[in-house]
Amino acid sequence: MTAKTESRKCEAEVQGSTVLLALSGDWVARTDGVDFGVVEQAIKPGVRALRFDTVKLGHWDSGLIAVLAGLREASNKDGVVFDEEGLPGPARRLLHLLSTPPATARRRLQTTGLDRIGLWAIAALAECVEGAALVGNVFLRGAVALRGRAALRAKDLVEAMYDAGLAALPIVTIVSLLVGGILAFIGATELSKFGAGVYVADLVGVGMVREMAALMTAIIMAGRTGGAYAANIASMESGEEIDALRAMGIPIFDYLILPKVVALSAMMPILYLYGCLVGIFGGLCAGAATLHVTATSFLVEVHKSLTGVQFGLGLTKSLCFGAFIAIISCRVGLRAKRSAAAVGAAATSAVVIGIVGVIALDAIFDLCASVLGI
Amino acid sequence: MAAAPAQPKLEVEGLTIGFGETIIQHDVSFRVEAGSVFAIMGGSGSGKSTLLKALIGLLKPMQGSVRFGDEDYWAASASRRAEIDQGLGVLFQSGALWSSMTLAENVALPLRMLSRLDRASIERLSAVKLSLVGLAGAGDLMPTELSGGMVKRAGLARALSLDPAILMLDEPSSGLDPVTAKRLDDLILELRDGFGMTIVMVSHDLPSLFGICDDGVFLDADSKTVIAHGAPRQLRDECDHPSVHAFMRRERPDVDRAGSRSAP
Numbered sequence: 001m002t003a004k005t006e007s008r009k010c011e012a013e014v015q016g017s018t019v020l021l022a023l024s025g026d027w028v029a030r031t032d033g034v035d036f037g038v039v040e041q042a043i044k045p046g047v048r049a050l051r052f053d054t055v056k057l058g059h060w061d062s063g064l065i066a067v068l069a070g071l072r073e074a075s076n077k078d079g080v081v082f083d084e085e086g087l088p089g090p091a092r093r094l095l096h097l098l099s100t101p102p103a104t105a106r107r108r109l110q111t112t113g114l115d116r117i118g119l120w121a122i123a124a125l126a127e128c129v130e131g132a133a134l135v136g137n138v139f140l141r142g143a144v145a146l147r148g149r150a151a152l153r154a155k156d157l158v159e160a161m162y163d164a165g166l167a168a169l170p171i172v173t174i175v176s177l178l179v180g181g182i183l184a185f186i187g188a189t190e191l192s193k194f195g196a197g198v199y200v201a202d203l204v205g206v207g208m209v210r211e212m213a214a215l216m217t218a219i220i221m222a223g224r225t226g227g228a229y230a231a232n233i234a235s236m237e238s239g240e241e242i243d244a245l246r247a248m249g250i251p252i253f254d255y256l257i258l259p260k261v262v263a264l265s266a267m268m269p270i271l272y273l274y275g276c277l278v279g280i281f282g283g284l285c286a287g288a289a290t291l292h293v294t295a296t297s298f299l300v301e302v303h304k305s306l307t308g309v310q311f312g313l314g315l316t317k318s319l320c321f322g323a324f325i326a327i328i329s330c331r332v333g334l335r336a337k338r339s340a341a342a343v344g345a346a347a348t349s350a351v352v353i354g355i356v357g358v359i360a361l362d363a364i365f366d367l368c369a370s371v372l373g374i
Numbered sequence: 375m376a377a378a379p380a381q382p383k384l385e386v387e388g389l390t391i392g393f394g395e396t397i398i399q400h401d402v403s404f405r406v407e408a409g410s411v412f413a414i415m416g417g418s419g420s421g422k423s424t425l426l427k428a429l430i431g432l433l434k435p436m437q438g439s440v441r442f443g444d445e446d447y448w449a450a451s452a453s454r455r456a457e458i459d460q461g462l463g464v465l466f467q468s469g470a471l472w473s474s475m476t477l478a479e480n481v482a483l484p485l486r487m488l489s490r491l492d493r494a495s496i497e498r499l500s501a502v503k504l505s506l507v508g509l510a511g512a513g514d515l516m517p518t519e520l521s522g523g524m525v526k527r528a529g530l531a532r533a534l535s536l537d538p539a540i541l542m543l544d545e546p547s548s549g550l551d552p553v554t555a556k557r558l559d560d561l562i563l564e565l566r567d568g569f570g571m572t573i574v575m576v577s578h579d580l581p582s583l584f585g586i587c588d589d590g591v592f593l594d595a596d597s598k599t600v601i602a603h604g605a606p607r608q609l610r611d612e613c614d615h616p617s618v619h620a621f622m623r624r625e626r627p628d629v630d631r632a633g634s635r636s637a638p
Contacts, residue, residue: 094568101511339473
């Protein structure tokens with residue numbers, strides 16, 4: 001009796017309790033596909049042995065090996081003798097090469113839902129402790145650095161300050177100019193409805209100095225510099241560069257993190273002041289264009305509206321935002337896993353946490369200022 | 375019985391490679407016979423890996439030709455080069471596994487992108503490739519969870535993904551202990567014999583070179599060209615060139631064969 005399988009390249013001839021599989025034609029996976037139906041066609045109840053005829057077999061590749069491996073596995077499972085005598089020698093070699101999964105599979109922690117909540121809570125607590133330690137280190141090592149006793153290299157600090165300061169000026173200029181202009185346009189549209197157009201200058205001045213200059217500069221720096229810090233440290237982590245520092249006893253905090261925190265904390269207030277000036281100029285341009293106010297009257301009105309306390313609030317905000325962005329970015333970079341994908345993930349996390357954190361901090365500042373009547 | 379249709383051979387003729395105005399190697403010529411294990415040998419900085427890059431299409435040579443069968447790789451159109459690339463399997467020195475994917479996904483990606491096979495077939499073929507290199511059941515692991523030897527074997531499984539006719543190996547045994555390196559050498563030979571592939575191997579690992587290579591060229595960093603042709607064992611026993619002699623016998627070139635140091 002001859003029973004044909006669905007495959008046009010495999011004929012199954014039943015000889016008593018033995019099935020002879022005649023394989024012919026090309027068995028190239030990429031072009032001809034892989035026919036795993038052969039396994040079900042060949043291994044049937046009552047079959048005791050499986051033999052092969054490959055005289056007419058053409059070209060083959062791993063597709064054939066995959067099918068033979070499936071046949072062998074099914075044969076072993078059903079107690080069928082897998083007689084590989086008729087197979088080509090190279091195919092037999094490859095079949096022998098196929099390994100089986102280790103009996104002692106790699107052990108993974110078996111956890112329940114409650115376990116996972118507990119593990120998450122412990123990890124969150126550990127993260128808080130690590131974060132607090134990092135903040136504490138900023139003050140401790142910062143004080144040591146001020147006395148000139150930290151392993152802080154002046155060259156690294158200058159480079160970090162350039163990167164976080166001067167190199168960021170173009171983007172801060174553009175964004176501050178536009179934000180100042182937007183505030184003026186909104187003010188001109190709404191305030192002129194009831195003849196209060198002159199107060200556009202107050203809106204721009206107070207808005208930039210008290211709020212927008214610090215906030216927008218921080219958001220820019222979280223995206224630009226915070227992401228770069230995290231990616232830089234994560235890439236060092238994946239390249240075992242940080243392990244090399246640790247192994248040689250070089251304090252990672254002084255060498256790697258302190259320059260970044262000091263640089264960003266120092267540069268942010270300067271960028272804030274610069275952002276205020278550019279923003280007010282942007283508001284002046286927009287105000288002059290829409291309300292035809294003179295530069296002198298605009299600046300006089302701005303001057304009247306501003307107080308030293310408002311500048312102080314803005315400066316404090318910018319200093320805290322800078323330190324926050326630097327610390328968070330470095331922390332995210334340090335806890336990154338060791339892979340190329342982790343570098344991208346660290347940069348993304350640093351930017352997201354940085355921006356959300358800055359906005360949350362800003363809200364806290366405003367709440368406190370409101371309570372204090374500032 | 376052949377695993378792949380019409381075994382191609384590789385022929386390099388008058389190849390000059392470099393970066394910008396810097397020439398790394400010039401006038402490199404050799405021929406790789408079908409089914410052989412061919413070694414590209416040489417000391418550190420001699421340009422072995424750079425030469426391999428020119429063979430696998432990552433670095434355009436300044437001069438000369440790289441022929442697969444009768445086809446000049448660098449004279450072919452970009453689409454034809456891409457087709458030729460699919461016939462080459464490459465194991466990079468570091469493994470170069472895609473870190474965001476599991477081992478099974480690493481091996482499956484070339485099939486997913488370059489074949490019309492269904493998902494189940496791709497998964498089965500990937501599992502077979504991993505099993506062939508001794509990583510059965512490890513498909514769910516991430517590259518970061520692997521030891522050095524496992525990374526090499528996983529890289530090898532990925533290189534086999536498209537059943538290449540030529541397998542290019544860049545320092546396959548670097549960073550491995552002698553026993554693991556020997557196992558990898560044996561595996562390379564088994565795969566060569568099983569699939570009938572041709573293998574080109576960049577290496578300076580002497581036991582591997584003597585153990586599995588049938589033929590090869592020796593690149594010299596000083597003269598920046600090929601200074602010896604032949605099987606590594608033959609070069610060890612017969613080549614008189616001082617650089618080859620020192621390399622093959624792990625001797626310092628500034629110490630002459632009588633043991634006295636030459637004048638600086």
